[in-house]
Each structure stands twice: as structure tokens, then as C-alpha cells.
Amino acid sequence: MRRLRTLVKKEIMDILRDKKTLIIMVIVPLLLYPSIIIGMTLVMNMVFSSQEEQVYTVGYPVAGIEEEIIPDLQRLYEENEEELVCKLTFLSEEELQSGHDVWLLVEQREDSLYAEIAYASTDQASNYAESALSELLDLYKEELLKEKLNEEGLEEQFLQPLVQKSIDSATESESMGMSLGGSIGMLLITTILLGAFYPAVDITTGEKERGTLETLLTLPVTNFQMIMSKYIAVSMFACATAVLSIVALGGSVLFLVFGVSTELAAEFQGISVQTVIVLVLLLLLAMITTALLITAICMCFCVFAKSNKEANNYMTPVMLIIMFASMVGMIPSVELNYQTALIPLVNVSLLMKQLLAQHFDFAVIGVTIAVNFAYSIIIIWILAKMYDSENVLFQDGFQSIRLFQKRSEFEKGTVPAVGDLVMSIVVILLLVLYVGSAVSVRSTFAGTIVNQVIIFAVPVLVTWYMKSNQKELFSFKKPKKGTIPGSIVLYLGTYCLEMAIAGILIKAFPASAENVSMSFEQLAKQPVILMLIVMALMPAIGEEICFRGFLYGGLKNKYGVKWAVVLSAIVFGAFHMSLVKLLPTAMLGACLAYIVSVSGSIYIGMVLHFVNNAFSMLQMKYPDVFAKLFPVFAKPELTLGDTLIFMGVGLIMISIGIPLLKKQKNKT
Amino acid sequence: MIIADNLCKEFERSVKKGKKVQKTKFLAVDHVSIQAKEGEIVGILGPNGAGKTTLLRMLGMLMSPTEGSVQLKNASGEELTDDIKKKEAIGYLSGNTKLYPRFSIREYLAFLGELYEYGEEEINKRIEDIIAVLNMEEFADNRIEKLSTGQTQRASIARCLMADPMLYILDEPTLGLDILSADAIISFMRKQKENGKTVLYSTHYLEEAEVLCDRIYMICNGHVAASGTPKELMSQTETNNLREAFHAIYDAEMKGEMA
Numbered sequence: 001m002r003r004l005r006t007l008v009k010k011e012i013m014d015i016l017r018d019k020k021t022l023i024i025m026v027i028v029p030l031l032l033y034p035s036i037i038i039g040m041t042l043v044m045n046m047v048f049s050s051q052e053e054q055v056y057t058v059g060y061p062v063a064g065i066e067e068e069i070i071p072d073l074q075r076l077y078e079e080n081e082e083e084l085v086c087k088l089t090f091l092s093e094e095e096l097q098s099g100h101d102v103w104l105l106v107e108q109r110e111d112s113l114y115a116e117i118a119y120a121s122t123d124q125a126s127n128y129a130e131s132a133l134s135e136l137l138d139l140y141k142e143e144l145l146k147e148k149l150n151e152e153g154l155e156e157q158f159l160q161p162l163v164q165k166s167i168d169s170a171t172e173s174e175s176m177g178m179s180l181g182g183s184i185g186m187l188l189i190t191t192i193l194l195g196a197f198y199p200a201v202d203i204t205t206g207e208k209e210r211g212t213l214e215t216l217l218t219l220p221v222t223n224f225q226m227i228m229s230k231y232i233a234v235s236m237f238a239c240a241t242a243v244l245s246i247v248a249l250g251g252s253v254l255f256l257v258f259g260v261s262t263e264l265a266a267e268f269q270g271i272s273v274q275t276v277i278v279l280v281l282l283l284l285l286a287m288i289t290t291a292l293l294i295t296a297i298c299m300c301f302c303v304f305a306k307s308n309k310e311a312n313n314y315m316t317p318v319m320l321i322i323m324f325a326s327m328v329g330m331i332p333s334v335e336l337n338y339q340t341a342l343i344p345l346v347n348v349s350l351l352m353k354q355l356l357a358q359h360f361d362f363a364v365i366g367v368t369i370a371v372n373f374a375y376s377i378i379i380i381w382i383l384a385k386m387y388d389s390e391n392v393l394f395q396d397g398f399q400s401i402r403l404f405q406k407r408s409e410f411e412k413g414t415v416p417a418v419g420d421l422v423m424s425i426v427v428i429l430l431l432v433l434y435v436g437s438a439v440s441v442r443s444t445f446a447g448t449i450v451n452q453v454i455i456f457a458v459p460v461l462v463t464w465y466m467k468s469n470q471k472e473l474f475s476f477k478k479p480k481k482g483t484i485p486g487s488i489v490l491y492l493g494t495y496c497l498e499m500a501i502a503g504i505l506i507k508a509f510p511a512s513a514e515n516v517s518m519s520f521e522q523l524a525k526q527p528v529i530l531m532l533i534v535m536a537l538m539p540a541i542g543e544e545i546c547f548r549g550f551l552y553g554g555l556k557n558k559y560g561v562k563w564a565v566v567l568s569a570i571v572f573g574a575f576h577m578s579l580v581k582l583l584p585t586a587m588l589g590a591c592l593a594y595i596v597s598v599s600g601s602i603y604i605g606m607v608l609h610f611v612n613n614a615f616s617m618l619q620m621k622y623p624d625v626f627a628k629l630f631p632v633f634a635k636p637e638l639t640l641g642d643t644l645i646f647m648g649v650g651l652i653m654i655s656i657g658i659p660l661l662k663k664q665k666n667k668t
Numbered sequence: 669m670i671i672a673d674n675l676c677k678e679f680e681r682s683v684k685k686g687k688k689v690q691k692t693k694f695l696a697v698d699h700v701s702i703q704a705k706e707g708e709i710v711g712i713l714g715p716n717g718a719g720k721t722t723l724l725r726m727l728g729m730l731m732s733p734t735e736g737s738v739q740l741k742n743a744s745g746e747e748l749t750d751d752i753k754k755k756e757a758i759g760y761l762s763g764n765t766k767l768y769p770r771f772s773i774r775e776y777l778a779f780l781g782e783l784y785e786y787g788e789e790e791i792n793k794r795i796e797d798i799i800a801v802l803n804m805e806e807f808a809d810n811r812i813e814k815l816s817t818g819q820t821q822r823a824s825i826a827r828c829l830m831a832d833p834m835l836y837i838l839d840e841p842t843l844g845l846d847i848l849s850a851d852a853i854i855s856f857m858r859k860q861k862e863n864g865k866t867v868l869y870s871t872h873y874l875e876e877a878e879v880l881c882d883r884i885y886m887i888c889n890g891h892v893a894a895s896g897t898p899k900e901l902m903s904q905t906e907t908n909n910l911r912e913a914f915h916a917i918y919d920a921e922m923k924g925e926m927a
Contacts, residue, residue, distance in 0.1 A: 002782070002785060003783055003785070006779065006782040006783050007783070009779075009782075010768075010779050013770075013771070013775075014768060014770055014771075017770035017771075018770065210766055210768075210769060211764055211765070211766030212765075212766050212767065212768050212769075214730065214762070214764045214765050214766075215765040215766060215767065215827070217730055218728060218729075218730060218755065218758070218759075218760040218765060219755065219780070219783055219831075220752045220753075220755040220756045220783065220784065221752075221755075221783070222751075222752065389730075390730070390731050390732060393730070394725075394730075394731065
């Protein structure tokens with residue numbers, strides 16, 4: 001512990017003495033935000049006020065019907081001058097000295113007047129004048145209407161059997177926050193990215209380039225301590241950038257509100273001090289976890305890069321992805337819920353929108369913050385464990401990722417290294433999160449298809465590229481004799497246990513469960529054959545190949561069967577992007593991986609996976625039939641008794657299934 | 669005392685054959701066994717690319733051997749097994765072990781002291797002692813990036829001294845230094861020997877090695893081509909000085925390679 005503290009202290013001192021980094025971390029947030037926000041507002045104010053001062057000319061021909069109307073328009077204009085967008089002056093063809101902004105032509109056609117406003121949509125001044133004149137003509141129309149009604153002896157209400165008005169319950173400050181939230185989220189995330197990236201490069205590849213890394217490794221320091229100390233130091237700076245940014249942002253907003261515009265200040269009157277404190281605290285918390293996450297992501301790439309240039313090359317696409325994710329908050333229809341809360345960075349962007357609209361759903365906010373925190377811990381933990389100082393120092397740092405080699409350099413039967421596995425899974429995850437989610441917005445069904453294709457295609461392509469022995473790696477073999485009964489018993493036991501745990505989790509997180517069932521409802525509208533193909537057959541093949549073939553096979557090669565079962569199960573669970581489904585799917589994953597390890601075949605798992613999904617599909621499609629056949633499954637909530645029975649039956653069957661399988665395994 | 673037994677290190681080398689790039693494996697260090705005892709200065713000699721640096725890196729725990737083992741025993745003959753304890757016992761210095769340019773020597777030594785988990789008083793005492801011994805008072809508070817080559821090398825020595833290791837592994841410590849700085853380093857090695865420490869060092873200065881080393885290992889093409897005291901090497905090859913002996917051994921090695 002003392003060593004870690006010493007190392008962190010050293011890293012911080014090292015960063016603090018680098019002026020370039022400091023400038024980016026301090027100057028950017030402290031000067032850029034105020035100058036952007038205040039500057040922009042002041043410029044906008046100036047533009048607006050100059051527009052208000054400007055008088056636009058309406059020209060009209062001499063000796064036409066216009067000359068009769070103009071005095072009325074002039075009178076209406078004087079009455080309503082305050083409400084119009086800009087000032088107008090009416091000048092006849094003769095009076096016009098320079099040009100005009102709009103041209104008014106009026107004709108008498110039978111009983112109606114026909115007015116034509118000639119303007120140029122490409123000219124700003126012409127546009128303003130046009131809208132002001134239109135408003136004026138509308139007022140004039142109302143006046144004429146009133147006169148006509150009076151002539152006929154009718155009340156004004158005659159033309160208005162229904163009067164409609166919408167009242168916005170959101171206060172001005174709430175709606176302003178909503179519109180600002182998305183863009184401020186993006187600004188903050190980008191600043192944090194810069195604040196994390198420069199120190200990260202400086203103390204990883206920078207340390208390597210300065211030649212001090214080799215010295216550090218001769219000292220009594222473990223790789224884990226080294227990575228952790230660097231991570232802690234960089235994330236402290238990223239957090240500092242985040243805090244400074246919020247301070248600068250808040251400061252400039254306050255300055256604007258109370259220093260420049262009293263109108264804006266009035267809009268903020270409605271906010272209580274309590275709300276502001278909660279808002280600021282949540283903002284800080286959200287930004288600090290974001291800083292931790294972004295630092296972790298930066299470290300992953302910087303640690304393995306050989307030089308600053310290489311680090312920059314790796315980081316450019318990552319930066320684009322991060323910035324893209326941070327812009328999701330600007331899309332109006334996307335909201336923070338239990339599903340979007342699981343997407344890293346996108347959730348922060350959405351959270352910002354929610355926070356600034358003063359809409360505090362503490363459960364979702366809590367999940368968002370916890371999820372980002374968890375992601376960063378997981379990333380940095382894996383990084384610290386994977387870090388191989390010898391590789392980084394004396395060879396190509398990315399040796400644990402062999403995918404970057406040319407295909408001709410691979411020998412036949414290459415097994416993917418752990419780095420390849422991690423990278424493939426990350427690629428799949430990114431594709432699913434961003435491509436799959438994007439398609440899902442249009443159609444949940446199409447999104448599911450896209451996701452399944454991604455999950456299937458990436459491992460197959462990667463193993464093809466690496467010339468792996470797919471038959472061996474994916475266990476495309478006949479199951480060993482006598483392993484089928486044991487597999488079925490084990491699966492049924494796991495299923496019962498899953499039911500029990502899912503029942504408990506649904507009670508604990510009702511909102512999350514609702515989300516899951518809602519997306520299923522949409523799917524249930526499809527024809528049953530399509531549903532079976534997309535929801536049961538495709539996952540049975542794709543997910544088995546990905547998780548029980550590619551991931552399990554690769555991990556087994558490095559860490560042995562036990563860890564391969566556990567790790568592949570955890571990743572499988574996490575992939576389902578739902579709090580309620582995490583644990584049950586991880587259990588299913590462990591069960592299926594164990595079956596592969598004993599039977600030596602992926603096919604049993606594929607069949608069981610198909611049956612598993614088809615069962616819940618049919619249950620959704622034909623709830624009535626199912627309610628008759630299996631009354632227990634139709635219950636919206638399991639009673640405590642049911643849960644205990646499921647748990648008991650599950651445990652008993654598992655404890656029968658495992659020995660059954662073990663017996664067969666020992667035989668062969 | 670350090671005992672290396674049958675150390676091997678395998679590297680990959682890319683060879684271009686027409687358009688195709690093929691990776692072939694080769695042994696940079698090929699079954700090397702060496703020993704260095706307390707109170708001994710052991711020299712590792714050999715031409716460039718012979719595998720000296722790779723060998724020293726494995727001994728210094730910066731690289732793990734592909735085959736073979738390194739044993740490290742303390743003065744009472746106990747073997748150290750913990751990696752961190754081993755690193756504490758080794759002072760490793762090479763041209764690639766640079767110091768933090770943004771720190772001063774004093775700050776850097778203080779950092780090391782904390783890392784080696786000394787108490788605060790002990791840290792301060794050691795720093796003052798080392799600065800006095802290496803004659804660094806004048807520049808001890810300057811940033812390391814501002815120091816000259818000789819001053820920097822003295823600072824590197826100071827780094828090793830701070831840990832007070834039982835084994836020094838020095839990879840070409842006198843390379844590129846002026847006579848004064850080089851002599852300072854040679855007398856530093858002698859002093860460590862007198863204190864009963866083990867010094868393993870590689871060099872290209874054969875005259876320096878001839879007078880300094882108790883024993884010498886000649887490394888060619890990754891393996892030990894000859895070993896013994898300087899005198900033994902000279903009598904084996906029937907030469908008058910180490911430089912001639914070096915040539916004789918190298919030529920014999922090359923002939924063997926050809927045949």
C-alpha cells in the first residue's frame with residue numbers, strides 16, 4: 001500500500017511538472033468554457049439587439065389598391081409594434097430611395113383581397129421583414145373578419161366553436177436545461193477526454209520514450225502496482241479537469257444570469273437551493289465516474305503503444321467513438337432508462353440531459369453512476385492483470401493481440417490469444433451497443449437480427465483470419481457417449497434455479513424488468529416461425545459459437561477449463577445488457593460451457609439453447625395455452641413458496657446432473 | 669551470490685523472402701550458465717549483438733528466460749524466491765535506465781527511499797551520505813534533465829546505492845564517459861567489492877576489464893565461448909593481454925561456426 005502511494009505521488013509530481021499537460025488540463029476548462037459561453041451569448045445579444053434596432057422597408061407600388069390598405073397596416077403596426085420581430089417602415093415606389101427588403105402586392109379578387117409578399121429567403125433582412133409583415137397581415141385579416149361578422153350580426157365566437165391551448169408544466173429553467181443538457185454533456189465529456197488523454201500519454205508512452213520505464217521496472221514494483229498507480233494519478237487529473245469544468249461552466253452561467261440578463265435571472269427564480277445542491281452533487285458524481293471510465297479507456301491504448309505517435313494513432317478512432325457516444329444526449333427522443341443506462345458514456349450524455357431538466361429519477365441515476373464505475377474498475381483490473389512489462393518494454397507491445405499481423409504470417413491452427421479475445425469481445429460489444437442499438441430504435445426485431453449476425457460473424461471472421469482450427473476451437477464434434485442425459489438434467493436444474501433467481505431479482509428491480517418485457521411485447525407481434533428463427537435458432541448457433549466456442553475455447557487454452565467456464569459465463573451474462581438477466585444468463589452460460597467441457601461438443605449446448613429460447617418465445621406468443629399447460633410460468637410474480645420450490649428442485653437436479661456428467665467424463 | 673543455470677532466451681526475427689515475411693525463431697542467449705560470488709567483480713565481454721544485454725536483463729529480472737533459471741542467494745546462503753525481494757537485492761544499471769528528467773537528484777532519491785520503505789530519517793541520512801560520497805552537492809537540487817552526461821551517470825549510481833543492493837548488474841557503465849567520471853565509476857565498483865558485494869558488469873573496454881575483473885565470461889553468438897580469470901584466459905590463448913585473448917577466442921569461435 002505504501003509503495004502504491006509512493007508511486008502515485010511520483011506520477012502526480014511528474015505530470016505536474018509538465019507544463020503542456022497542465023495547460024490543457026487547467027487553461028482549457030477554466031478559460032475556454034467562460035469564453036465560449038459568455039462570448040457566444042454576448043455576441044448573440046449584440047446581433048439580436050442590432051436586429052431590433054434595424055428598420056426594414058416594405059415597398060409597394062403607387063396608385064394601386066395597396067395605397068388604401070397601407071394606412072390600416074400602418075395603424076396596426078403602431079398598435080402592435082412591441083410584439084413584432086422587427087421594425088418596419090412602409091414606403092411607396094416613389095418614396096423608395098435605396099432598395100426594399102420586401103415588396104407587397106395586393107389585388108382584389110371577387111370578395112377577397114389577395115396579398116403577395118415578394119422576398120428573398122436567402123437574405124436575412126428580407127426574411128425578418130417577411131415574417132413581420134405576415135404577422136401584420138394576419139392581424140389585418142382578423143380585423144376584416146370581425147367587420148364582416150359584425151355586418152352579418154354574428155358574434156366572434158361563431159367562428160371559434162373550440163378554443164384550444166396547451167400549457168407546458170415544465171418551468172422555463174427546466175426546458176432550458178433540457179435543451180442545454182445534451183450539448184453540455186458533450187462539452188464536458190470532450191474536456192475530460194483531453195484532460196485524461198494528455199497525462200495518460202505522458203506517463204505511459206512518454207515514460208517509455210524518456211527511458212525511465214526500464215528503470216521503474218528494475219525497482220521493487222509489481223506490474224499491477226505500476227499500472228494502478230498510473231491509473232490513479234491520471235484519473236485524479238481527469239477528475240480535476242471535470243471539477244474545474246463544472247466550476248467554470250457553473251460560474252459562467254451564473255455570471256450570465258445575474259450579471260448580464262435580468263430576464264434570464266427571473267427564469268431561475270423558481271429553483272430551490274436544495275435542488276441546486278442535489279443537481280451539483282449529482283453532476284459532480286456523474287462527471288467523476290465518467291473521468292474514471294475515460295481514463296481507463298485511454299490507459300488501455302496508451303499502455304501498449306510504443307511511442308506518443310502510436311498512442312495518438314490508436315486514440316484517434318477511440319476519441320471519435322467517445323465523442324459520438326457523448327452526442328447521443330442531443331437526440332431528442334432518446335431517454336435515460338434501465339437499458340440505455342448500461343451503455344457506457346451514452347448514459348452520461350443522457351444523464352446530463354435529465355439532470356439539467358431537473359428530472360431526478362434516483363434509481364436510474366444510481367444505476368448509471370454505478371455502471372460507469374463498475375466498467376472502469378473492470379477495465380483497469382483486466383489491464384493491470386494483462387500487462388506484460390517485458391512485451392511492452394522490449395518487444396512489440398501488442399504481442400498479446402496477434403490480430404494485427406498479416407494473414408500470411410499466421411500458422412495453421414493458431415489459437416486466439418487473450419488479447420485477441422478481449423479485442424473481439426470489445427468490438428462485438430461496441431457494434432452491438434452502437435449499430436445494434438441504432439437499428440433497434442427503428443425496429444426491435446431488426447435490431448435483434450443485426451445483433452445476432454454480429455455475434456456470429458465476428459468470431460467466425462477472426463478465427464478464419466487467424467487460420468484457427470475452427471473444428472477444434474468451437475468443439476464441432478460428436479458429443480462423447482452418454483453425456484446427453486446428464487446435460488439435460490443439469491440444464492433443467494439450472495433452468496429452475498434461474499427461474500427462482502429471476503423471480504427474486506424482478507422483485508428487487510421492478511422497473512428494469514418492465515423494460516425487458518416491453519421490448520419483448522414488440523417482438524411477439526412477429527409470426528411464430530420468424531420469431532423462432534430469430535430469437536431461438538440464431539442465438540443458439542451464434543451465441544454458442546461466440547461464447548462457448550470462441551471465448552471458452554480461447555480462454556481454456558490459456559487459463560484452463562475452470563476459469564474458462566467462469567469467465568465466459570460472466571461475459572455471456574453481461575452481454576445481455578440487463579440487470580435482471582445478468583445473473584440468470586451467466587448461470588445458463590456456465591451450465592452450457594460446463595457441458596461443452598465434459599461432452600467435448602458444442603451441439604448439445606446449441607440444442608439446449610434453442611429449446612431454452614424457444615420455450616420462452618412460445619410462452620410469450622401463446623400465453624393462454626401456456627397458462628393451462630404450465631400454470632407456474634404464467635404467474636406475473638412468483639410467491640415465496642414457488643421460489644423456494646424452484647430453488648430446491650433446481651439444486652437437486654444440478655447435483656444429480658453434474659455427477660452424471662463427471663461419471664461419463666471419467667469413463668473416457 | 670547469483671547462479672544462472674542454462675539460461676535461454678528465444679526471440680522472433682522477421683526474414684523477408686520475396687514478398688512473404690517469415691518469422692523465424694532464434695536463441696539470443698543460448699544455454700548460458702554463469703556465477704558471481706560475494707566480493708567478486710565478474711566481467712561479461714563480447715562483441716555487439718552477442719547477447720550480453722539480454723543476458724544481463726534476464727539476470728536483472730527485466731526479462732523472463734525462455735528456459736533455465738536464475739538463483740539469487742543472500743550473504744547467509746538463503747535463496748530469495750519472492751520477485752519483489754529479488755528486485756530489492758539487485759541494483760541494475762544500463763544505458764537505457766534513465767532517470768526522471770523532471771525530478772532533482774534529491775527528490776528522486778527520496779522517492780526511491782520511500783519505495784524501499786525506509787523511515788524518513790534514514791532516507792535523509794542516506795541521501796546526504798550518497799551525495800557526499802559521489803560529490804554531487806553542486807547539482808543535487810537541479811532537475812536531472814539539466815545535468816551533463818557524467819553528472820547523470822553519477823546520479824544513476826546514486827540510484828543503485830540508495831537501495832544498497834547485494835548484487836550490482838551494470839551494463840556498460842563507463843560507456844561514453846570522460847576519464848574522470850569513468851574512474852569514479854571504477855572506484856565505485858572496487859569499493860562495492862571491498863564491501864563484499866557482487867558486481868556483474870559488461871564492457872567493451874578490455875584494458876579496464878583486465879585490471880578490474882576477478883573473472884570474465886566471453887560471450888559469442890549467445891553462448892559462453894570462454895571463461896576464467898584474465899590470466900587464465902591469456903594463458904589459454906597464449907597471448908599477452910586481454911585484447912589479444914579476445915581476438916583469439918573470437919576467431920576460434922568464428923572458425924568453429926564455419927565448420
